């Protein structure tokens with residue numbers, strides 16, 4: 001049987017795991033299971049789970065773990081029937097109960113998580129990256145910049161329309177610190193959980209994105 005790459009990207013907000021997950025999915029053609037998309041698809045498809053999810057979403061509530069796991073399970077069953085190459089998760093699991101539920105479901109489907117890629121960066125870098133976004137004040141322009149990855153040519157001014165740029169309240173250093181605090185209390189314990197299962201691989205997320213990507217290719221199993 002050929003290798004499948006059943007991968008979880010794990011790391012603090014700002015570590016760059018989402019960017020890498022998208023790149024790996026695109027270049028290696030391994031499906032990216034985005035839980036937000038799975039929920040939207042199920043709702044618009046009107047499936048049994050979709051109908052339940054709809055009630056939560058319309059009530060303004062979070063879709064519960066068992067329902068999200070159910071959606072991932074359905075997707076995996078669909079993928080398994082058809083030249084299965086593996087899957088990528090990022091942003092899930094976020095809590096230990098979610099990680100445990102995912103593990104049980106994988107066992108039931110006779111699948112294993114092959115790698116959990118732990119993308120790491122020190123707090124100071126995470127805060128810089130999370131507070132680097134700038135938006136154009138001109139509503140009809142709506143351009144978005146990032147002081148690291150997509151810098152405006154003139155400081156504080158929009159390249160497209162010349163209007164002033166501003167920083168959203170959720171993008172400030174203070175908001176970033178709050179997000180990281182939440183991450184450390186709820187999500188970080190998963191690192192120990194997967195390290196015990198010896199599927200965790202540490203990745204230095206401070207390097208430039210191409211270097212990080214090359215490192216990931218060395219680690220994940222390929223066909």
Ligand SMILES: [Zn+2]
Nearest residue numbers: 136141158161
């Ligand atoms: Zn603009």
